[in-house]
Amino acid sequence: MSYSKENVESIVNNGISRRSFLKGLAASGVLSSFPGGILQANEDLNTKIPYLGEKSYQTFRNACPRNCYDTCSIKTYVKDGVMQFIEGATESTYTHGGCCVKGNSYVKRVYSARRLKFPMMQVGGKGSGNWKRISWDQAMDIIAKKLLEMKKEDGTLLGAALTKYSGNFGITHYGIEGMFNSIGYTTRLAGTPCWPAGIDAQNLDMGDMWCNDPEEMKDSKFIILWGVNPASNSIHSMKYIYEAKKKGAKVVVIDPVFTEAASKASQYIQIKAGTDGLLALGMAKIIIEAGLHDQKWLDANSKGYKEYKAYLDKEVKLDNVSKITGIPLAMIKELALSFAKAKPATIWMGYGMQRHTNGGSMIRAIDAFVAVSGNIGKYAGGARYGHLNTWGFNYAALSQTKPEGSVGYTGPEGAKGDVAQGKDAKSNYTDRFLNINKTARELINAKEPKVRLLWVACKNVFAQDFDRNQLIRAFQQLDLVVVADQFFNETAKWADIVLPVATQFEEYDVNVSYWHYWLTLNEQAIKPLFEVKSDLEIAAMLSKRMNQLQTGSCTFPQSVDTKAMMAKEFNPGIYEQFGIKSWEELKNGPVKAKAVIPYADGKFKTPSGKFEFYSDKALELFGSALPTYLEVRKPYDKFRMTSPHSRWSLHSQFQNLEWMEDVHPEPYVYINPDDAEAKMVKEGDTVAVFNKQGLLRVKAKLTDNVQAGTVLMYEQWYNNNIYNVNELVDDTSSDMGAFKTGAPGVALHDTFVNFRKL
Amino acid sequence: MKTIQPHTSSRLDEVKHLRDIFNAQNSKELKVAFDALNASIEISEEDLEVQFNRYFIGPMEPIADPFASIYIDDPDVVMSKSTLHVRELYETMGFTYPLKNIIPDDHLGVELDAYYQLLYLEEAKEITYLSDLRHYFLHEHLSLWVPRFIARALEHSEHDSKAMTFILLQLKSLLIRETTTQGVTA
Numbered sequence: 001m002s003y004s005k006e007n008v009e010s011i012v013n014n015g016i017s018r019r020s021f022l023k024g025l026a027a028s029g030v031l032s033s034f035p036g037g038i039l040q041a042n043e044d045l046n047t048k049i050p051y052l053g054e055k056s057y058q059t060f061r062n063a064c065p066r067n068c069y070d071t072c073s074i075k076t077y078v079k080d081g082v083m084q085f086i087e088g089a090t091e092s093t094y095t096h097g098g099c100c101v102k103g104n105s106y107v108k109r110v111y112s113a114r115r116l117k118f119p120m121m122q123v124g125g126k127g128s129g130n131w132k133r134i135s136w137d138q139a140m141d142i143i144a145k146k147l148l149e150m151k152k153e154d155g156t157l158l159g160a161a162l163t164k165y166s167g168n169f170g171i172t173h174y175g176i177e178g179m180f181n182s183i184g185y186t187t188r189l190a191g192t193p194c195w196p197a198g199i200d201a202q203n204l205d206m207g208d209m210w211c212n213d214p215e216e217m218k219d220s221k222f223i224i225l226w227g228v229n230p231a232s233n234s235i236h237s238m239k240y241i242y243e244a245k246k247k248g249a250k251v252v253v254i255d256p257v258f259t260e261a262a263s264k265a266s267q268y269i270q271i272k273a274g275t276d277g278l279l280a281l282g283m284a285k286i287i288i289e290a291g292l293h294d295q296k297w298l299d300a301n302s303k304g305y306k307e308y309k310a311y312l313d314k315e316v317k318l319d320n321v322s323k324i325t326g327i328p329l330a331m332i333k334e335l336a337l338s339f340a341k342a343k344p345a346t347i348w349m350g351y352g353m354q355r356h357t358n359g360g361s362m363i364r365a366i367d368a369f370v371a372v373s374g375n376i377g378k379y380a381g382g383a384r385y386g387h388l389n390t391w392g393f394n395y396a397a398l399s400q401t402k403p404e405g406s407v408g409y410t411g412p413e414g415a416k417g418d419v420a421q422g423k424d425a426k427s428n429y430t431d432r433f434l435n436i437n438k439t440a441r442e443l444i445n446a447k448e449p450k451v452r453l454l455w456v457a458c459k460n461v462f463a464q465d466f467d468r469n470q471l472i473r474a475f476q477q478l479d480l481v482v483v484a485d486q487f488f489n490e491t492a493k494w495a496d497i498v499l500p501v502a503t504q505f506e507e508y509d510v511n512v513s514y515w516h517y518w519l520t521l522n523e524q525a526i527k528p529l530f531e532v533k534s535d536l537e538i539a540a541m542l543s544k545r546m547n548q549l550q551t552g553s554c555t556f557p558q559s560v561d562t563k564a565m566m567a568k569e570f571n572p573g574i575y576e577q578f579g580i581k582s583w584e585e586l587k588n589g590p591v592k593a594k595a596v597i598p599y600a601d602g603k604f605k606t607p608s609g610k611f612e613f614y615s616d617k618a619l620e621l622f623g624s625a626l627p628t629y630l631e632v633r634k635p636y637d638k639f640r641m642t643s644p645h646s647r648w649s650l651h652s653q654f655q656n657l658e659w660m661e662d663v664h665p666e667p668y669v670y671i672n673p674d675d676a677e678a679k680m681v682k683e684g685d686t687v688a689v690f691n692k693q694g695l696l697r698v699k700a701k702l703t704d705n706v707q708a709g710t711v712l713m714y715e716q717w718y719n720n721n722i723y724n725v726n727e728l729v730d731d732t733s734s735d736m737g738a739f740k741t742g743a744p745g746v747a748l749h750d751t752f753v754n755f756r757k758l
Numbered sequence: 759m760k761t762i763q764p765h766t767s768s769r770l771d772e773v774k775h776l777r778d779i780f781n782a783q784n785s786k787e788l789k790v791a792f793d794a795l796n797a798s799i800e801i802s803e804e805d806l807e808v809q810f811n812r813y814f815i816g817p818m819e820p821i822a823d824p825f826a827s828i829y830i831d832d833p834d835v836v837m838s839k840s841t842l843h844v845r846e847l848y849e850t851m852g853f854t855y856p857l858k859n860i861i862p863d864d865h866l867g868v869e870l871d872a873y874y875q876l877l878y879l880e881e882a883k884e885i886t887y888l889s890d891l892r893h894y895f896l897h898e899h900l901s902l903w904v905p906r907f908i909a910r911a912l913e914h915s916e917h918d919s920k921a922m923t924f925i926l927l928q929l930k931s932l933l934i935r936e937t938t939t940q941g942v943t944a
Contacts, residue, residue: 003893011891012850025852025887033883034852037871038781042854080845081859082837111837113823120817123804130808131817133784488817498817527859529837658834720819 019047060525061587062086063511064103065173065504066650067166067194069214069234071513072099073520073590074106076505083107083505083526091589094215094516100235102654109503109657110526114719115486116500117530126476126494136531139497140545146453146480147183148550154449156185156407158432161451163189163439167458167485167653170509170522171569172536172562175397176457176484179539182400182556183546185408185429187451189436189443191743193464197354198385200736201363204615205371205627207605210389210598212346212382213517218243219380222342224335225253226366227276228350231260232647234515238264250342252335254279256642257712258705269335270707273640273749274632275325276353277362280369281629282321283336285312287373292340294374301602302371304614304626311626340373344381351386352644357633357747360736364618364627371611377599390512390519390577390593396568397536401555402427437746438731440470444477452479457501457535462490463652463717466731466746468724469694484538487656489717490724500532507534508562510569510583517593519578521586524562536560621739630735637691637752639675640710643725644749652717667723668701669755670712676702681757689713691753694727711753728753770881772932773874779925780814780824780867797924809919813911822911826864829903836862844899848872851891866907869900873936896936904933 011021022045025031031041062074073089086106088095099106119139124130134142150159162180180186192199202209217223217240230237238261245251245266253262254269254276262268271279287293288309298305322329339345347370354363367376367383375381402408408429434442439461443451454475462471475481475494483495492498506529509522528534533541543556570583578591585591599611606612619625648664649655655664669689671681681687681700689696689711698713706712713725729751733744771794778791785803788810792801801809813821823836830840844864848855853872855863862868876892879885908930912923 003890003897005894005898008890008894008898012846018850021850022852028885028887030879030885030887031852033879033885034875035878035882037777037875038857038868039848039853039855039871039875042849042852044854045852046849080842082842108835111835113825113828113834113836114816114819116817118815118817120811123808129812129818131811131815132804132807133811133815135784488819492817529860658832 022047057084060505060523061089061521061589062504062525063170063509063520063522063590064099064106065168065170065509065511065522066102066653067169068650069230069513069515070095070100070236071169071511071516071518071520072103072236073518074099074103076525078525081526083110089520089590092518092520092592094236094518095590096236096239098236101659102648102650105654105657105659106503106505108659109654110505110529112487112657114488114656115529115532116488116492116498117532118500119531120498122496122498126481126496127472129493134497136533136541137545139499140541142497143453143480143482144542144545144549147546148553150449150452151184151553156409156449157183158185158187158409159449159452161187161189161434161443161446161454162457163436163454163459163461164457165192165436165459165464166194166651167460168504168535170504170511171391171393171395172397172507172509172565173458174395175536175539175565178398178400179535179542179556180431180455181398181402182539182543183554184402184406185431187432187434187446189439190433190741191436191737191745192741193437193746195351195354195386196737196741196743196745197360197734198349198351198363198736199741200739201354201360202367202383202385203740204618205364205367205606205612206376206599207607208598209385210387211384211515212380212598213595214384214515215240215517216380217241217346217348218247220244220344220346221249221380222339222345223249223251224339224345224347225251225255225261225265226347226349227255227353228348229255229259229261229644230348231264233645237515250338256707256710257644260647267335269327269331272324272326272707273642273710274356274358274362277358277365277627278316278321278629279325279327279332280362280365281312281316281627282318282325282332283339284365284369284372285316285318286333286336287340288312290337290340292337293372297374297376298372301377301599301604302611302613303606303608304612305372308368308613308626311628316629343375344378345373345375346370346381346384348384352642352749354736355734355745355747355749357732357734357750358630359734359745359747360622361624361627361630365629368613368627371613376611377597377602379597379600382598386514387598388514389596389598390517391514392571392573392577393510393569394571397565403552403555408432433742435743437466437733437743439465440467440474441731443474444470454478454481456481456483456485456491456495460485460489460491460652460717462494463715463724463726466726466729466748467693468727484535486532487719489652499538500530501538502528502532502534506532507536508566510566510586518590519574519586519593520590521583522566523587534562536562536565617739622736633732633747633750635752638754639752640749641689641691641728641751641753642706642710642712642749643715643729643751644712646714646716649714649716651715655716656719661719666721667698667713667716667718669696669698670701670703670706671755672704672706672708672710673702674708675711676700679756681755686758687755688758689728689753689755691728691751693730696723696725696727697758698723711755769935770874770877772928773870773877776925776929776932777867777870777874779810780865780870782810792921792925795924795928797921799921799924801921806921809922813919813922821914822907824866824907825862826866826869826899826903827862829906836864840864840899840903844869847891847895847899851876851888851895866904869895873900900933901937904929908933
């Protein structure tokens, strides 16, 4: 028998042939003869000409929910239920119609063959690689029974721990914490590995963490990008920086590493890591001595300026500043004086700087310098770090009541994380908080009851938490590890159950940024693929099963609609702030909060109501009322190792996609040529980088972008690669973080290593 | 040109069993479909599924993804051009797909289902209206990627699973038989 390819293709592609073929098919009675299977006979054949099917584009509003300054507003184009491409929303002047390469790869991410597709259980033990499919009902049954068994045996659910962080910052994703709230008092890995020392510093100084609108930077006359690399990690901010520069502003990058942003700046100043605070103190001293400080503003708006000045006078020696920071004194003077003369001038502080043992004190010192220069509370000025000023949602998904009779923790109140969950006023109990920055040791050491179940969501623990070897031990001693994720990462490898989670395109949500001031609706654009579920649906299914097994054991709604849950997050305050009457207006595009200049009214949320150079709270909590120079951690090995964010990934996300793998297929250690020569290492050699924590084998790249005495490796998760920089990073704390986030940050840039050629 | 005419019921049944293997939702369904192939291989339900998942499902990267688009368009993504081409073919064949936009249309199990149903029309009902489409589907689509899928699974296997090798060889012989039985005119 033969067939004609041309004939078939004509039937498929030519409207008239197709109509006549389908009419014949319908008339022939063939359809009733199909035996039926997954495919069914279509009794409603579409024979229209031209046949468009569902070929026209539908558009949807989406947001990039990743842990990124830019939190892009996205427009998604869908044809016949399949995402075709996305673009940045043009309505947002910040996103300005363009996403980064990671964002533009979203179609490939959603349809990645590597996505987790089904709930699965590892039947050969953690790490065995022997996996079996289970239904959602089976998964929920196993987890619910384990929770109820623990509750019965321990008398509490404190043996159940949740670690969740920034894999999805959509507001309804706090429903994961809500799920844990709804089963009783539990254990939380709390605090934040991200920015806690800086949050504390800004709160001590100004009573809040609240930055000016980044779009104002276009009108700044002097911009210092201090330990921040927006050319890689906040590309949408660069247009404002370029515009300012074009209009004559000076843009200076201060960083231990010569970054992409440094290459775009007017001037790059390479500083020794961990000495930034001293530089800021020296710069403040210089402008005060030159009489360029804003005495009027200081008199009206600050507390403790006198004590601060006395400290500068007595303790800060400019020769020492130069020596310790490694920057020539003339350069420091020129920088300080030109900054003070430019109005408005602003400093943007990155999150790397505060990841030192003296990180909080360094942010305080820079805040103080900006204050002395009179740039706090000014349009296009400010000491910029981040903000949560537009995050005033209801947190309806988060706010769940405990089941009646729940018993919890009675010890001192612990860490809370970015969104505070206060102690229940009506209860004598709290959740038990373990420091997220010491996850491995805290899981191992928690007693009475010990942690037996760990739920991981929006987080790749093995890529982001510290001391991988100890983490493996911690996971192995747990009875049940549940990992809810989109991809099979190293954390999933050590799970008992993996649950496939929806992307933002498969659910409703709402997003804001910790940097810009836009609000974006996230609509469900496509059906969830395979058997993936949103985190909220998973919580509802768990609630349903728990209540079937024991009525009243879980208060989370037993069925949810992500759209309805999203709608519950809005309130009059949000509507007022963004000038809308209903969230439905966001279908027309993102909206921006009404303009406001932080602290322009001179009202600070500190105890004194002023900018506090002298903070009683800082004295009480951290032993120093003033922003003083605190020496950084002493080296414990030959080279400092710094592990910043890579431009090819967002923490552990995106690097596993083809586009990123194409341009950046494998990890490297970046070594200064002088250090490499001393160790006889050449470009491309495989080296062992090692310290008391562990050892990594990785190829060397030689570059003087990093200083002699320092090596650099990006924190990334690579698909099918054992590389994990946290093999080498211990969990030493930074100085601050415990005040506002409940646990100190981690001083990951104070890691020291040695290396040798292999 | 070879003109082998295998026994009709076994020809149909083999497609059906292979279809059912690739569409199995759990160990039990998989074992029933596998046993129906008369492999004479002793293997437990759990071992069979663990091996099957390592080859074709995940959760870690399987040895060979069972989607046409992986071999025709892009090794990393599903729901691409060839998936939508298959969707159009199904629509022209008179099928509707309840899992549209959930499981990609070009999943091997779905494609074998289409092929099985079309073959059933011809063999069991003696209806030839869709015969050209079946041939087109076989020669211009299945033959384009299934051999590559089989080769990848056989070549890259470090696990040497007798059961999986058997499934793959059955699929290979089915494809050879179907293509040589029917002949091609370009």
